[in-house]
Amino acid sequence: MRNVDAMIFPRWIAPVQPAGVVYREHALVIDRGKIVDCCPATTARQTYSASATYERPDHLLIPGLVNAHTHAAMSLMRGMADDLELMEWLQAHVWPAEKQWVSRDFVRDGTTLAVAEMLTGGTTCCNDMYFFPDVAAQTSADLGMRFVTGIIVLDGPSPWAADLEEYLVKGLEMRDSFRGTPLVHTIFAPHSPYTVGDEALLRVRKLADELDAPVHIHLHESAEEIEQSVARFGKRPIARLDDLGLINPQLLAVHLTQVTEEEIECLARGGARVVHCPESNMKLASGFCPVVDLVDHGITVALGTDGAASNNDLCMLGEMRTASLLGKVVSGRADALSAHETLQMATLAGARALGLDEQIGSLEPGKWADTVAIDLAALNTQPVYDPVSQLVYAASRDCVGDVWVAGRHLVVDGRLVDVDTEDLRELSARWQKRLQPFARRPENNGE
Amino acid sequence: MRNVDAMIFPRWIAPVQPAGVVYREHALVIDRGKIVDCCPATTARQTYSASATYERPDHLLIPGLVNAHTHAAMSLMRGMADDLELMEWLQAHVWPAEKQWVSRDFVRDGTTLAVAEMLTGGTTCCNDMYFFPDVAAQTSADLGMRFVTGIIVLDGPSPWAADLEEYLVKGLEMRDSFRGTPLVHTIFAPHSPYTVGDEALLRVRKLADELDAPVHIHLHESAEEIEQSVARFGKRPIARLDDLGLINPQLLAVHLTQVTEEEIECLARGGARVVHCPESNMKLASGFCPVVDLVDHGITVALGTDGAASNNDLCMLGEMRTASLLGKVVSGRADALSAHETLQMATLAGARALGLDEQIGSLEPGKWADTVAIDLAALNTQPVYDPVSQLVYAASRDCVGDVWVAGRHLVVDGRLVDVDTEDLRELSARWQKRLQPFARRPENNGE
Numbered sequence: 018m019r020n021v022d023a024m025i026f027p028r029w030i031a032p033v034q035p036a037g038v039v040y041r042e043h044a045l046v047i048d049r050g051k052i053v054d055c056c057p058a059t060t061a062r063q064t065y066s067a068s069a070t071y072e073r074p075d076h077l078l079i080p081g082l083v084n085a086h087t088h089a090a091m092s093l094m095r096g097m098a099d100d101l102e103l104m105e106w107l108q109a110h111v112w113p114a115e116k117q118w119v120s121r122d123f124v125r126d127g128t129t130l131a132v133a134e135m136l137t138g139g140t141t142c143c144n145d146m147y148f149f150p151d152v153a154a155q156t157s158a159d160l161g162m163r164f165v166t167g168i169i170v171l172d173g174p175s176p177w178a179a180d181l182e183e184y185l186v187k188g189l190e191m192r193d194s195f196r197g198t199p200l201v202h203t204i205f206a207p208h209s210p211y212t213v214g215d216e217a218l219l220r221v222r223k224l225a226d227e228l229d230a231p232v233h234i235h236l237h238e239s240a241e242e243i244e245q246s247v248a249r250f251g252k253r254p255i256a257r258l259d260d261l262g263l264i265n266p267q268l269l270a271v272h273l274t275q276v277t278e279e280e281i282e283c284l285a286r287g288g289a290r291v292v293h294c295p296e297s298n299m300k301l302a303s304g305f306c307p308v309v310d311l312v313d314h315g316i317t318v319a320l321g322t323d324g325a326a327s328n329n330d331l332c333m334l335g336e337m338r339t340a341s342l343l344g345k346v347v348s349g350r351a352d353a354l355s356a357h358e359t360l361q362m363a364t365l366a367g368a369r370a371l372g373l374d375e376q377i378g379s380l381e382p383g384k385w386a387d388t389v390a391i392d393l394a395a396l397n398t399q400p401v402y403d404p405v406s407q408l409v410y411a412a413s414r415d416c417v418g419d420v421w422v423a424g425r426h427l428v429v430d431g432r433l434v435d436v437d438t439e440d441l442r443e444l445s446a447r448w449q450k451r452l453q454p455f456a457r458r459p460e461n462n463g464e
Numbered sequence: 465m466r467n468v469d470a471m472i473f474p475r476w477i478a479p480v481q482p483a484g485v486v487y488r489e490h491a492l493v494i495d496r497g498k499i500v501d502c503c504p505a506t507t508a509r510q511t512y513s514a515s516a517t518y519e520r521p522d523h524l525l526i527p528g529l530v531n532a533h534t535h536a537a538m539s540l541m542r543g544m545a546d547d548l549e550l551m552e553w554l555q556a557h558v559w560p561a562e563k564q565w566v567s568r569d570f571v572r573d574g575t576t577l578a579v580a581e582m583l584t585g586g587t588t589c590c591n592d593m594y595f596f597p598d599v600a601a602q603t604s605a606d607l608g609m610r611f612v613t614g615i616i617v618l619d620g621p622s623p624w625a626a627d628l629e630e631y632l633v634k635g636l637e638m639r640d641s642f643r644g645t646p647l648v649h650t651i652f653a654p655h656s657p658y659t660v661g662d663e664a665l666l667r668v669r670k671l672a673d674e675l676d677a678p679v680h681i682h683l684h685e686s687a688e689e690i691e692q693s694v695a696r697f698g699k700r701p702i703a704r705l706d707d708l709g710l711i712n713p714q715l716l717a718v719h720l721t722q723v724t725e726e727e728i729e730c731l732a733r734g735g736a737r738v739v740h741c742p743e744s745n746m747k748l749a750s751g752f753c754p755v756v757d758l759v760d761h762g763i764t765v766a767l768g769t770d771g772a773a774s775n776n777d778l779c780m781l782g783e784m785r786t787a788s789l790l791g792k793v794v795s796g797r798a799d800a801l802s803a804h805e806t807l808q809m810a811t812l813a814g815a816r817a818l819g820l821d822e823q824i825g826s827l828e829p830g831k832w833a834d835t836v837a838i839d840l841a842a843l844n845t846q847p848v849y850d851p852v853s854q855l856v857y858a859a860s861r862d863c864v865g866d867v868w869v870a871g872r873h874l875v876v877d878g879r880l881v882d883v884d885t886e887d888l889r890e891l892s893a894r895w896q897k898r899l900q901p902f903a904r905r906p907e908n909n910g911e
Contacts, residue, residue, distance in 0.1 A: 095846070096853040100799040134844045299789035300857070302798035329857035330844050339786070342746035351749035352547040397581045397777050397861065399542070399889055400896035402903050406543040410747070410776035414844065415862035442846055449847035456849045 021048040022424060024067040026058055027078040027390055029404045033364050034379035037357045039404060045078060047386040050423040055380055069426075075394035076418055077404040079360065080379050081141025081163075081387035082333040083367025086233075086271045086292040086321030089145045089153055090119075090127030092134065093448045094326035098457040103239045103301045103327075111326065114455035115148070118448075119176045124149040126444050128156040131331055133436055136162055136428055138332045139417040141387040144269075144292075144321070144371055146206045146233060148177040151191040158200045160436070161427045163387060165371050167206025167233055168192065170217050181217050185224070192228075200423065202373065204269070209235035210254035211242050218261050231269045231290075231372050234258075237280075238272035239303045255280045264289055269370055271321065272297075273311070274304030281307070285314040290370035293362070295339045297323035308340065309348035319367040320359075334417075337363050337409050356409040386424040392416050468495040469871060471514040473505055474525040474837055476851045480812050481826035484804040486851060492525060494833040497646075497870040502827055516873075522841035523865055524851040526807065527826050528588025528610075528834035529780040530814025533680075533718045533739040533768030536592045536600055537566075537574025539581065540895045541773035545904040550686045550748045550774075558773065561902035562595070565895075566623045571596040573891050575603040578778055580883055583609055583875055585779045586864040588834040591716075591739075591768070591818055593653045593680060595624040598638040605647045607883070608874045610834060612818050614653025614680055615639065617664050628664050632671070639675075647870065649820065651716070656682035657701035658689050665708050678716045678737075678819050681705075684727075685719035686750045702727045711736055716817055718768065719744075720758070721751030728754070732761040737817035740809075742786045744770035755787065756795035759805075766814040767806075781864075784810050784856050803856035833871040839863050 024047070030040040032055060044061035046054035054061065091111075098110035124147060135143055142163035145153055150166040157164035168188025170181065178184040192203040205225050207213040213221075213234075225232045237243060237254055246254045255276070258264055264287035271292040276284075284291070293306050311318050320340055322331045337359045344354035354362075368378025377387050391408055395416055398407045420428035427434065471494070477487040479502060491508035493501035501508065538558075545557035571594060582590055589610035592600055597613040604611035615635025617628065625631040639650040652672045654660040660668075660681075672679045684690060684701055693701045702723070705711055711734035718739040723731075731738070740753050758765050767787055769778045784806045791801035801809075815825025824834050838855055842863055845854045867875035874881065 093847060095858060096849045099850075099853050099857065100802050102798040106798075130843065130846060137843065296789055299793040300798070302792045302796055302800075305793065325858075329853070330860075332844065332860070335782070335785075338782075339789070342743055342786070343790075345749040346746040346752065349749055351549040351553075351747070353749075355547050394889060396577065396584065396885060396888060397779065399577060399892035400540060402543040402896060402900070403546075406546050406776070410546070411542060411772075413777075413779070413862065414860040438843060441843060442841060445846035449849060453849070 018066045019064060021046055021053060021065045021067050023047040023069045023071065024061055024065060025071045025073060025078060025388070025390065027073040027076040029077045030055060030380060031077060031079050031360060031405050032380040033080050033361050034381055036361065045380060045388060047421070047424045050386055052380060052382050052384050052386050054382055071419065073390045073418065076390040076392050077408060078380070078388055078390050079408065080364040080377065081389050081420065081422065082139050082363050083319065083371070083378065084135060084140045084143040084321055084331065084333055085319035085367040085370055086294055086323060087131070087143050087145055087331060088147045088324035089131035089143065090124045090147050091324035091326045092131040092331065093123065093127040093445065094324070094452060095329045097326055097452060097455065101301070101457065103303055104241050106301065106327065110455050110457060114452050118451055119148050121149050121152050123448070124152045125156050126448060128153045129160070130441055130445055131325065132157050132160045132162050133433055133438070133441060134331050136160070136420055137417060137431065137433055138334060138414055139389040139391070139420060140331070140333050141389065141420060141422045142367070142377060144233065146208070148175055150188070151194065154195060154201045158198055161200070161422050161425050163200050163377070163422055165202045165204055166191070167204055170205070170207040170221055171212050172214050172217065181220065185220065202371065204231040204233055204371070206233040209238070209242070210257060211245055215261060218258070218263060222261060222263055225267050229267070231267050232263060233269045233271070235272060236270040237275045240275055243275055253280070255283060259283060272303065273306050274298050276307060281310055281314055285316050290317045290319065292319045292321045292370060293340060294321045294323040295343050296336060297327045300327050305343070305347050307347065308344045309350065309353045317366050317369050318362060319370040320363045332414055333363055334408070334412055334414060341409055356403065356406040359409050360405055387422050389417060390419040392418040465513045466511060468493055468500060468512045468514050470494040470516040470518065471508055471512060472518045472520060472525060472835070472837065474520040474523040476524045477502060477827060478524060478526050478807060478852050479827040480527050480808050481828055483808065492827060492835065494868070494871045497833055497872070499827060499829050499831050499833050501829055518866065520837045520865065523837040523839050524855060525827065525835055525837050526855065527811040527824065528836050528867065528869065529586050529810050530766065530818070530825065531582060531587045531590040531768055531778065531780055532766035532814040532817055533741055533770060534578070534590050534592055534778060535594045535771035536578035536590065537571045537594050538771035538773045539578040539778065540570065540574040540892065541771070541899060542776045544773055544899060544902065548748070548904065550750055551688050553748065553774065557902050557904060561899050565898055566595050568596050568599050570895070571599045572603050573895060575600045576607070577888055577892055578772065579604050579607045579609050580880055580885070580888060581778050583607070583867055584864060584878065584880055585781060585861050586836040586838070586867060587778070587780050588836065588867060588869045589814070589824060591680065593655070595622055597635070598641070601638070601642060601648045605645055608647070608869050608872050610647050610824070610869055612649045612651055613638070614651060617652070617654040617668055618659050619661050619664065628667065632667065649818065651678040651680055651818070653680040656685070656689070657704060658692055662708060665705070665710060669708060669710050672714050676714070678714050679710060680716045680718070682719060683717040684722045687722055690722055702730060706730060719750065720753045721745050723754060728757055728761055732763050737764045737766065739766045739768045739817060740787060741768045741770040742790050743783060744774045747774050752790070752794050754794065755791045756797065756800045764813050764816050765809060766817040767810045779861055780810055781855070781859055781861060788856055803850065803853040806856050807852055833868055835868050836864060837866040839865040
């Protein structure tokens, strides 16, 4: 018998790799933060002796969900300004609020709230793009969640940095400082084609090439962005990035609600990856990302919630559901984006898009033990024909029972251990009062 | 001081009427199943003495949600056959399963599961269309949920009735038998244009006119339905119903994913009501209902989940979110279907569509005390700027704290009183085994 740290005995395991498979009567064996085996339960009980054993007789075990695009600290702006399109939302509410209030404290508190929500919702890794990325990453690491943080780049000054040099220097220093923190990964994050000029993009490309790191950018999110690009540069943003040499396998392009067939082929040829954020695109009326087309062209498409101010939650269960349903009706194919394919989008595709598919994204020996046990005994998930279908089309947030990241048991019976939720509520309420002047008041509000 | 049965003191009240208003520091006063007052809390405490007082300091109180279109007992088929379009789904899986298994027991058990799910999700009234409508209605009434049941009509025999005469006689008898049951309302429910012929539709129209009762029908749900109608009758279904005199204020037309501008004007002129089922339309890739257009034409649009086999839940919170997000992106207007408008669609519009808007749908004196307290202290609903925004865009199913129907406290702290959930699970599992032969097996399923 080999001694290991933990064994989980669920009712079903959906490893994601091999694709579309569901195991019954299997166990996941974990040691020193990694998966060492996924085998029949009887074999596991004969082969291993675990310090901790988790019997989960009603549960489906899946890889931890990967939220491939978010602005975590914007959780503090949840519901602050609804019913607006992207540019007006940013210019009239978000940017003015950030200009006044974004600070290390804002990012620490907002990221804490976001990570707490994400973990209890079954997300074990997120890809963040926000100010004070060092604070955001450290906050998440302290809470035990895997975090991909961005060396952000903008054309103008911000509370984080004054100019291009400072954005890059601080970002690279941050990257170095997290070398010894396995939970934190650093990539490049030039904000968007309308906030970052050619010079900065070329600098980012050079560094990304040298360090072989992903480049995370908003791209073709709205018609207005494209019109502005044509007016300013004489070409659409994808063409501009292509001319700058950025359409390559490191590119992590988010949104893509306005794309031509030629642009899809360009992205496919370049090996670029895409993050699809259906709820944000819908809420801001930005448009439809042709996900099924992208997938048909062999493009890796991951899933993200975007920030809580344009969603308005950070729930990957809901995002999977929306992605699958929207993909079917937009493509006109009821068989598009099946439950299994959608789960893969929310796990392994996210890992691949972030360059982490050898470390996370599926339940296979050698990968980190980032895993979630979903309780399918709830009334809204009866009766079960296919547990993965139930996960994607029926499970609710409260079905998330346990969450492990790198083998650490962070969520037990739906609750985050070691987090003072009352504290977090008071913290959030204080920020709400400060941000209230930037909110959009609804008509006839009796308050 | 006047003695009353109950008083609820929430943090906010969204009465829905007046529209868009949110009251703070107000109380809802209930006596003998009805709302007697909605007034400032201080006034309430001085004016009334209640047998039961509910302090809900973190909660938003709303009218109970009205699920305006479902097939409750189909909860037993949840996840049985995904990734199929409407007609193939019905013909290859649903109808064969129903032919073999639908019975009084099936409907009793399936409706029990559905009502349990709906109540704990904040739904206090649903409009059902299924076999053995008498059993379904009695089941719901026994559990305390308001239920609109249908005098169903189909062209062929079913386990419920052999022919048109029997469908009508049994249906009218059922209607009479529920006269003394305030929780149960009966309307006419000819299934669809492709399953009900002209003679039957004319008979239904006559009876509906005599009894001034709504006529609930699937209409323009798929392109195939329209093609079949043109081939068979030489006209589209709406034109056919118009020729039969059915486009009037009693019509409750469900889906409408394929409508021309002229058809919308026809429905508007006729005063017809519509039920929008976005998740079902998306899952079956049926198409997009032009909700914002319908509303702009003055048509009352209600909201429904459809059956759990094409959704796959019966959650009206999720349906509101999807309706709002989809409405914005389909119309291209980020300000369409605001949170307040969407809540109204899920409550008062549903009541109006069912002819019950004098009895339910808003928190106003004289109406039934069908109301739900939503707990907004959860992390995924922090911080709160507008509680109704939070409800529609961030709240999860587990935020439903309390549910009252006709003043009876049915759900306490998220749990259904008086229902053996373990029993219900075993019941569901037994039906799952029986229905399994009709399921669509996913590829590579390791089971």
